[in-house]
Amino acid sequence: MSDSHSSSSDSASLAATDQNVGRSRRIGNGDQTLTTDIPRHWHDIFWLGVFLFHLTGLALALAVLGLNRFKKSDRFNFDRYTTNTTGTVGNSHGLTEDYWPMYGLGGAVGTVLGWAWLLLLGFQANHMMKFSVHILTTYLAVVSVLCFWSDHFFWGVTFAIGAALQFLYVISVIDRLPFTMLVLRKAVKMVWSLPEVLRISYAFMLVMLLWMALWSFGAAGVVASNINISGRWWLLVVLSLSLFWTGAVLCNTVHVIVSGMVFLALIHGGQEAASLPPNSLMKSLRYSVTKSFGSICYGSLFTAAIRTLRWEIRGLRSKIGKNECLLCCVDFLFNLVETLVRFFNKYAYVQIAVHGKSFNHSARDAWELFQSTGVEAIVAYDCSGAVLLMVTLLGGLITGTCSGVWTRIKWDDDRVTMVGSTAMLMGMALVGLAMVAVESAVTSIYICYAEDPLLIHRWDAEFFNQLSEALHQRLQHRSSRAREVLTQNRLNAGIQGLDCKEVRRIEIKSVGICIYSGTAEWQKSVEWIPKWPDLIDYLG
Incomplete structure (x- = not known):
């Protein structure tokens, strides 16, 4: 259980960092x-x-x-x-x-x-x-x-x-x-x-x-x-x-x-x-x-x-x-x-x-x-x-x-x-x-x-770090809530065959919810699920 939580935390942190870098590159x-x-x-x-x-x-x-x-x-x-x-x-x-x-x-x-x-x-x-x-x-x-x-x-x-x-x-x-x-x-x-x-x-x-x-x-x-x-x-x-x-x-x-x-x-x-x-x-x-x-x-x-x-x-x-x-x-x-x-x-x-x-x-x-x-x-x-x-x-x-x-x-x-x-x-x-x-x-x-997150970083580096930490915590919170929903309901209509116990990382994106499972760098199973408004709301 601790390994699962640790991997979830690390991946959420990595995802938040990648988002900041990606946005900076995109703005250029x-x-x-x-x-x-x-x-x-x-x-x-x-x-x-x-x-x-x-x-x-x-x-x-x-x-x-x-x-x-x-x-x-x-x-x-x-x-x-x-x-x-x-x-x-x-x-x-x-x-x-x-x-x-x-x-x-x-x-x-x-x-x-x-x-x-x-x-x-x-x-x-x-x-x-x-x-x-x-x-x-x-x-x-x-x-x-x-x-x-x-x-x-x-x-x-x-x-x-x-x-x-x-x-x-x-x-x-x-x-x-x-x-x-x-x-x-x-x-x-x-x-x-x-x-x-x-x-x-x-x-x-x-x-x-x-x-x-x-x-x-x-x-x-x-x-x-x-x-x-x-x-x-x-x-x-x-x-x-x-x-x-x-x-x-x-x-x-x-x-x-x-x-x-x-x-x-x-x-x-x-x-x-x-x-x-x-x-x-x-x-x-x-x-x-x-x-x-x-x-x-x-x-x-x-x-x-x-x-x-x-x-x-x-x-x-x-x-x-x-x-x-x-x-x-x-x-x-x-x-x-x-x-x-x-x-x-x-x-x-x-x-x-x-x-x-x-x-x-x-x-x-x-x-x-x-x-x-x-x-x-x-x-x-x-x-x-x-x-x-x-x-x-x-x-x-x-x-x-x-x-x-x-x-x-x-x-x-x-x-x-x-x-x-x-x-x-x-x-x-x-x-x-x-x-x-x-x-x-x-x-x-x-x-x-x-x-462009770097605009905030140049203005106030401490505030930038606080925003990034808050974003990381909210994404991690949403991932844990999504895991709870999947574990309780298994969402049979959308993810039949996916073992909820093997879920390692969940990302909330504009096109839906991306669920990664397995141990081999999350490559074993990748399922895209259409966005459910009630689930998005439940994630907070």
Whole structure:
């Protein structure tokens, strides 16, 4: 048994080393290829048009909704359409300017939190991340109690469920946090070595604030309107979805810009910004807001939702155990989400920045790159995106709490939850714009490690060794899990005649699972088995 384990460990280590060498040889002249100004073309123009049309139409609607009750009640005589059949109105009090300052407070708090968080990460990244992970559950629970205390039962239940899900997720990934914190520290180090990246994040936060000034003007008009409660909530949901898409577009635009800068810095050995080619930032900015903007708008519609769903399903699946009925249902959802991830993932933005491809092409190429090199093993193990999302959620909750408390001091009805929930979304968008710079550095590091590991080695040799060791451990873990599956089930449909006791090495590759058995340099029996999504998931 010890000989088998030793040979498995040695072969996994050898395979990881061979992968690094092979990728370095494959890239070869990576410095020359990646720094050349490749011709770029417009992509996903349809979605660019949809986003601009949506933005223009919404701006007009927001202006009308806000002006309707700005300094004058029912300026455009909309009340004749909002009167109920009983002759009463849903809300007969308030003007736009009564609620607009509360949204202004939310914007100010969100901006301060985003700037402060980005600055503090440069000094105490590890402590700040740990604080966010552990405090979010407590904060959600406290907000839930406050909602129950103020007789907002629905919101109390919502935040209680959120606190429970957050707690279960942290418990399910607690063993992954040390590696995640390592990657985040290195990403913060990279971001702080490029002052232009920080300035880009701050600039886009100001752009977002300008749009939020108009958005909150319209939202305040909705809260103050005479529409019944359900009508006002539906309008706020539509406005919130629009703000979510707009915020995601701005975040992913920053993602593309920062990815281009980080990739360029790694090509130049991870040196200071002064050593980079001139006008690098302006070129990256120009590409992201012109020829690549359609791809950004397209990806922003789906990527965040799919990624969040994938995290939750992965965390749930790891805690199910052997409940076959529940496992079958979760497997179905997982396979569906995994299929979507191949075409909608955040690593596409690095490919867009570096190679100027369309979004779906970029997402597919990034995923195939990870699968073919085995780097997908540590990408799946990393939780940096989830940790940064927790920071964003915490910032949004603090923002919503500040605006909600001020509203509660003046009024005591549904307007508190209306203002508080929408202000929370504003805070999330602003803090997310600050955090996306770090997330972009993480994605760029993984793409660079998959394409040419020597880029990471030249930048930080110690970090390269830590990544390689983590990759070796994950591949070894997957091999041991595959051996367990083979031993228990023997997979009769695919490997009839193969003695599971003779299995010496198992490799997970993009085309399937390669099983080597026998003692003569693994030449006795080689079986190729088609890729089973459930087995790949079971391997972790």
